[in-house]
Structure formats: structure tokens, C-alpha cells
Amino acid sequence: MLESLRLPDAVISPPLLLAPMAGVTHSAFRRLLADFGGYGALFTEMLSASAFLHESPEQSPFSKRRPCEGAVIYQFRTSGEENLEAVLEKMAGLDFTAIDLNLGCPAPKIQCQASGAALFRDFDRLRGVLTRIRRCYQGALTVKVRLGDDPENWRGPFLERLRLFEDAGVQAITVHPRFSGEKLKRRARWSEFPWLAAQTSLPIIGNGDICSPRDVEANAALFAPLAGIMLGRIVAVKPWIFRDFAGLPKVEVDHAEVWERLYRYTLEDMPQDRAYGRMKEFSFYFAKNFFFGHEMFKRIQGARDVEGVRAAALGFLEGKPQLSSSERLNFT
Incomplete structure (x- = not known):
């Protein structure tokens, strides 16, 4: 893996990136990660192109950015029906590192809106979206994809899209090596990383089930061709984990204080009503630090408001629960 990822007007170093995660990678969570450091760039949550036009980017927890966060990449989903030109004009007033197009989200709700994996599937519509973006935006553009739909015959369609990305001026591709119909129970296909990287001169960022530096070390030949690594849900479990991947000194973690x-x-x-749901979402992952973390999450699920969530979480965490030693976590 390279020591840095180069984009127009930006160098991401180390090439360690936070994955966009609905309900998790909002402004407050990114602020927490900035306290620990170790990453090269953070992603926003997947932003709706149409909703973005009606938000105040300086106030919205989805698009708000603090200087302490460093490099921030704004990810959008679109069907192509939205006023992309207006979205990009509004983005011009913000401080950001790159714009990312979500082409991988397999959620039925997202695909029913003709975005995410549905846009990746529709070659002509995808080409039209990329053409419109490049007509009015010349900055750093990246995409995040899965392998496609068909486990038996995915390489041909994927190569078509790689050529499209190259022609459209995409500067980096994040690949989550699962198919659009697969859930998290099926392990990500890291074995495809070398083939993917060999098909294009564009930087390939690997994503999916990477939970520890040992995952990379034990599979060095698979990860070596990559230009970067993107971490997902494991960061919600351990917000300090980028430090481990970056080789920084370990920090003493007080789990109750971090929560x-x-x-x-x-x-x-x-x-408070929105924070209530976000803290429950975070706690689902954070509870996986502990042998009996399910008990923590069970208590939180019964809370009726944010104060109840706080009381339940701290009641568990301040009891110094036993930490789990497992690095291979189940996120389903």
C-alpha cells in the first residue's frame, strides 16, 4: 500500500479513510475521531442530493465540518433527477477535500430511489450523471462501488464501468468487494483486490470487514496493490483504531469517558430527539467492546429519552465491564 493517496489539490496521508455510514458518521462522531487522529480523511454520511439543497451546511449535522477534522470527503447519492448543478454550486462555498458518488449502497429503499447500486447498474444513466458533474465541477471526484449484481459474470460489466470512470475523470475508486445482493454475513472478497487494481491506473481503496492491522499483515499480498484502506463499523466500536493502523502510540482508553x-x-x-437515535445507533457498535455488551445495548434500548440512554450506558460502563478479546466482530 502506498504511503499517501494523491488527489487534485490534496494528499491524503496516511491513506486511511473513514467509511460513510448512515446514522454514524455525522459531525459529532467525526469530531470524536479528530480527538484521536490517525486517519487521513473522513467521509460524511451518504447525503441526499435533493435534501442537501434545503439544508444549511454550516448547521446541519450531516454536512457541518469542523477544521479539526482535517480532510473531509462529502458523499452524495443521486438518481440523476436532482438539480446536480445547484448541488455543486452550493458545495463550492464549503471547505472539502473531494466529492464522492455513492454507487454501492444495496439498501432496498435507496435502490427504489434509483440511486446507490441501482445507479451503478444503469450504465447510460450513470454516464449521464458523471457527464453532468464534470461539466460544472473540476475538483477531486471519487466513487464507492460494490462488485455488481451477478457473482458469475460480474467482471465484464465492472470493467465497462472502470473505463467509464477513467474517461469521466474520476480520481479514485473505493471498492467494497461484495455483490449488491449480499449482506454482511458473507465475508468481503479481499482476494479480488489484486485483480481490481491491475485493471486500472486509478487508485483503488479497499473496504469491507477490515477490523485490525493484523488483517492487512496476514493478507499482505492481497492488500499490497491498494492505494488506501477504508475502515467502517469497526471505527464505531473503537473510535481510536486508526491510531493502530497508522502505527501511532496507543492511548489509554476510558470507555465511559469516550461514550x-x-x-x-x-x-x-x-x-434531543435526533440525538436519541444517533446515540442508540453508536451504542450498538460500542457495546461490542465487551463480553456482555449485549446487556448494555439491551438497557439502552429500553430508554425513552437521551437522559435515559445516558443513564443506561454509564450505569453499565462505569462498572468496568470485561473487555472482549475478539477482533472478528459480528455486525449483523
């Missing part, structure tokens, strides 16, 4: 810090950050950026 409460994110709680405070979230309430600064969101009204």
Missing part, C-alpha cells in the same frame, strides 16, 4: 464525550458532542449538534 459520554460523544454524547455531549452529539447534543451540541443535534436536537
